[in-house]
Amino acid sequence: MFNETVLKEINEIRAKYPDRRSALLPSLYIAQREFGWLSHEAMQFVARTLNLPEAEVRGTASFYAMFKHKPVGRNLIQLCTNVSCMILGSEGLLDFLNKRYGVEPDGTSGDGRFSLVIMECIGACGTAPAMLVNTDFHDNLTEQRIEEILEKYK
Amino acid sequence: MITLTINDKEITLDKPLTVLEAARQAGIKIPTLCYHEALKPYGGCRLCVVEVERMPRLQTACTLMAADGMVVKTESDTVSKVRRGILEFLLINHPLDCPYCDKAGECELQDLVNKYGPTVGRYIEEKRRVPESHKDEIFTRNMSRCVVCTRCVRMCGDVQGASAISIMGRGNRSRMEPFSAESFNCEYCGNCLTVCPVGAILSRLYIHSFRPWQVDKEVETICSYCGVGCSLVAQVRDDAIKRVIPRMGFGLNKGLLCSRGRFGYEYINSGERLKTPLVRKDGKLVESTWSEALGIVADKLMKVKNSHGGSALAGIASPRCSNEDNYVFQKFMRMACGTNNIDSISRTGFAAAQKYFEDLLGQGTTANIIEGLKNSETIFILGGDPTAINPILGLAIREAARRGAKIAVLGNAKGLERFKTLQLVPSVFKEADVLEALLNEIYNVKGLRGENPALDKGIRALYEKAAAAFDMQGFDNLKKILLDSASTAVVLGMDLLQRTDGHRSLFAIAGLIYLLEARLYLLSEKPNEQGVVDTGCVPDMLPGGRPLGIHDFKRKFEAAWNGVIPENEGLTLLEIIEGAKNKKIKALYIMGENPVFNLPNESFVSEALKSLDFLVVQDIFLTETAEIADVVLPALGWTEKTGTYTNLERRIQLQKKAVETSNGMEDWKIIAEISNKMGYRMNFADSKEVMDEIAKVSPLYRDLTYQEISKGNCLWPYNGEPLRGEISEAPAVFKTANEYKGDFYLAVEKPLFHSGTLSRRSPALMKIYSEPALKVSVKTAEKLGLNEGDRVQFFTQIGSKEAIVSIDESIKDNRVYYSNNFKGNGIFSLLTFNIDKLTKMPGLEGCEVKIKKL
Known part of the structure; x- marks a missing residue:
């Protein structure tokens, strides 16, 4: 269950809207932040806290790609493979991530340190290839730069 | 006034409608798929597109409001092309498995493609395949067939209010799923089945067993479970009920059903049904013939009557039987047996409360239409969860909430x-x-309102006695809501009243209704609780609510019935049981009731009945009570006979015969046969003739015929003359000094999925709720260190039981709930009772319970 601080945070969000359904997306976001991903249990907590039907919570959560429905590693890498990134070598970077860190698209490394998701264009075509690690943005990627960047994420 | 032209036809509307509704009203057909009359327009499938002059692009008729001067064309080359295209797109993924899909023959997509669709598909890739899910006990979910019209989701959320299913995923992967993705774990109303246009959700009760066009006949009848009396259609094949479906817009339920009504019908085909009369010989019940059994009954009853007088006989009627059955029953008890000792299980709640309110507030005070609840500004709910006891009435409360009504609940109400x-x-x-x-x-x-002296006096007396100001969280808010409301409805369940001083609550509620000018709805667990009272199966009133004590009434009935009605008022239900125990009652005739299981203190009741000289039980199953009877007579059940039922609104409805085969006899007929043997002639050819007599002798039902009743709007006060009760004295109030000191209290669970002991013979309902659980609050579970599914033993003063624990977040106090539905596991075997002096209801006692984890 959510701790007191988180409950307070959700209740504050809830108070902003006349309809408690409006607080659903931000609350799911908090749940994901707290638990790392949206388990059935986590969604039940959200449903209970907002007094919303469980099915509606899961229906909403399942619509959005950025909500995770299975456990993810401690850090989430989201690499773009759309046109510009692809031309500038993002596919090679995928191989590198697999070889160096043992993580495949939609998978998690054995040590639970990284999960990898291929994402659609993040608007960094001018400085491609680009990726997000958790919520941080990184561009002009090369194998070496990725190694340097990922050093910071344990 | 809005006048528009559809297909060159001028249409004038007297209220705002959508183009689709306007077209339908004028008999113009526009194809639809995601539209459903019970749901709000959605505009998802685009099949209803029409051309509207001076509007760009095609418009969806289901969402477009008709406007004055609009010119609409529902058919054109463009429109046909678009519809064909949409259907072709749907068929990209929809499998063409009609030959073995159960929906074929009543599938909307099949019909649409047949009429508007392409004859050949151009798509050559693989179809999306989702494995069929059989993980739920009641529904199969075939998501390959789903066309994502969302009708089921909207029905579940916007109408039923259960919101148990949703569309999961998006785009091509969208599919309907319950939260768990496996079992639905929902209210099992099955209203999603009604609206699914394709074979995506199907009922496992009839899957693969017949084709829609193989139904021999469809009989429009009413449900046998609760006091609402929903209309439904029984589909019969080979003289057996194959399926129960609602008809949209039909009956007071307007096409909605609950789990019991839709899935509970199988009990009627149960192998446990009584097949022949049974007679006790050498201590054992053995099969017998009708002539022997009826002869024994007539003979024994005559003997008791001759040697001890009529007052040694008593009868228990049944709110599960029809008005005709009950009318004949009370006539038999009064005229053939010579006693007014007639009552029914309704004494434990509905009948007693109804009489009390009627005495104080006037006849017909409970005759309020369920539909009208939706328009209330405030609904005050006490003494039970209406969404479980009378689910369709519960839906009206949920609808009122959606329309902005304030819903004030006293006690626990999960739904x-x-x-x-x-x-x-x-x-x-x-x-x-x-x-x-x-x-x-x-x-x-x-x-005070000054219109009702009895109530005015009583309210003032109560006020003068009152203690200091009352302090309880939410109390002031409740007061404010009630005072501010211009239109209030009070929905009362019986749990609150089954107390030794239950009449105190009754008076307070009557006072509130009077001062607030509120409407009253009494929850009713059985289909004919009102009918039992109205046909005279009460110890103090003749049919039509005519008091026995008023001589003119009695004389009229004596003339009509050609005999003498005993002078004194009879005993009420619990007094009859006590009378049996102390040998005042020697012979008891029970029609369609199971007091051993359904009354508190099972061992007391059972011993009382065992000490009778003679016990007859007439039923469709060998119940706990029938097992100790001297003679058991098999009766007919739902869909096997025709008869009228009076629901909690006091609407009289016709329940119709649908199947021929059965081994029993109509209840009224059995009784008439015995009566004839006892020398009091009753000659009825069929139930219609019984109704004709009721309509003749009872001023309440004057001139009522089956023809008029079957129109469906046979509402209080019918054609009759209600009798206004004149009470000028405030009813007495006895305060009991009982102090209760338990940590936890046992209370009766009224499950949505069960009804008395009938539902035990329904395999579907038993699958949904198969084992009684002890329902506890989160706090109680924490206090006792219990987890969901733990086994516990719980004790009261008179007994103990073992059960699994189920934690229910909707329970807010230290009550623990246990049901009275499962064989050998009724809560009433653990409780005792006192009789409320005023209402003669049982006040449940000995509810203090100790719980031990196993």
Whole structure:
């Protein structure tokens, strides 16, 4: 269950809207932040806290790609493979991530340190290839730069 | 006035409608798929597109409001092309498995493609395949067939209010799923089945067993379970009920059903049905013939009557039997047996409460239309969860909540958790204090109405006695909501009243209704609780609510019935049981009731009945009571006979015969045969003739015929003359001094999925709720260190039981709930009772319970 601080945070969000359904997306976001991903249990907590039907919570959560429905590693890498990134070598970077860190698209490394998701264009075509690690943005990627960047994420 | 032209036809509307509705009203057909008359327009499937002059692009008729001067064309080359295209797109993924899909023959997509669709598909890739899910006990979910019209999801959320399913995923991967993705774990109303246009959700009760066009006949009848009396259609094949479906817009339920009504019908085909009369010989019940069994009954009853007088005989009628059955029953008891000792299980709640309110507030005070609940500004709910006891009435409350009504709940009510505005949970057995305090406060603000001397006196007397100001969380808010409301409905369940001083709550509620000018709805668990009272199966009234004590009435009935009605009022239900125990009652005739299981203190009741000289039980199953009877007579059940039922609104409805085969006899017929043997002639050819007699002798039902009743709007006060009760004295109030000191209290669970002991023979309902659980609150579970599914033993003063624990977040107090439905596991075997002096209802006692984890 959510701790007191988180409950307070959700209740504050809830108070902003006349309809408690409006607080659903931000609350799911908090749940994901707290638990790392949206388990059935986590969604039940959200449903209970907002007094919303469980099915509606899961229906909403399942619509959005950025909500995770299975456990993810401690850090989430989201690499773009759309046109510009692809031309500038993002596919090679995928191989590198697999070889160096043992993580495949939609998978998690054995040590639970990284999960990898291929994402659609993040608007960094001018400085491609680009990726997000958790919520941080990184561009002009090369194998070496990725190694340097990922050093910071344990 | 809006005048528009559709297909060159000028149409004038007297109220705003969508183009689709306007077209339908004018008999112009526009194809639809995601549209459903029970749901709000959605505009998802685009099949209803039409051309509208001076509007760009095609418009969806289901969402477009008709406007004055609009010119609409529902058919054109463009429109046909678009529709064909949409259907072709749907068929990209929809499998063409019609030959083995159960929906074929009543599938909307099949019909649409047949009429509007392409004859050949151009798509050559693989179809999306989703494995069929059989993980639910009742529904199969075939998501390959789903066309994502969302009708099921909208029905479940916007109408039923259960919101148990949703569309999961998006785009090509969208599919309907319950939260768990496996079992639905929902209210199992099955209303999603009604609206699914394709074979995506199907009922496992009839899957693969017949084709829709193989139905021999469809009989429009009413449900046999609760006091609402929903209309439904029984589909019969080979003289057996194959399926029960609602008909949209039909009956007071307007095409909605609950789990019991839709899935509970199988009990009627149960192998456990009684097949022949049984007679006790050498201590054992053995099969017998009708002539022998009826002969024994007539003979024994005559003997008891001759040697001990009529007052040694008693009869228990049944709110599951029709008006005709009950009318004949009371006539038999009064005229052939010579006693007014007639009552029914309704004495434990509905009949007693109904009489009390009617005496104080006037006849017909409970005759309020369920539909009208939706328009209330405030609904005050006490003494039970309407969404479980009378589910379709519960839906009206949920609809009112959606329309902005304030829903105030006193006590626990699971089904209203997401719909309530305010909830007050008084501590156990203190409800009457809260209600009296509320009445005092309301009186303090509003004063008396001066129209009802008895109530005025009573309210003032209560106020003068009142203690200091009442303090309870939410109390002031409740008071304010009630005072501010211009249109209030009170929905009353019986749990609150089954107390030794239950009449205190009754008076307080009557006072509130009077001062607030509120409408009253009594929850009713059985289909004919009102009918039992109205046909005279009560010890103090003749048919039509005519008091026995008023001589003119009695004389009229004596003339019509050609005999003498005993002078004195009879005994009430619990007094009959006590009478049996202390040998005042020697012979008891029970029609369609199971007092051993359904009354508190099972061992007491069972011993009382065992000490009778003679016990006859007439039923469709060998119940706990039938097992100890001297003679058991097999009766007919639902769909096997025709008869009328009076629902909690006092609407009289016709239940119709649908199947021929059965081994029993109509209840009234069995009784008439015995009566004839006893020398009091009763000659009825069929139930219609019984109704004709009721209509003749009872001024309440004057001139009522089956023809008129079957129109469906046979509402109080019918054609008859209601009798206004004149009471000028305030009813007495006895305060009991009982102090209750338990940590936890046992209370009766009224499950949505069960009804008395009938539902045990329904395999579907047994699958949904198969084992009684002890329902506890989160706090109780924490206090006792219990987890979901733990086994516990729980004890009262008179017994103990073992059960699994189920934690229920909607329980807000230290009550623990246990049902009275499962064989050998009824809560009533653990409780005792006192009789409320005023209402003769049982006040449940010995509810203090100790719980031990195993």
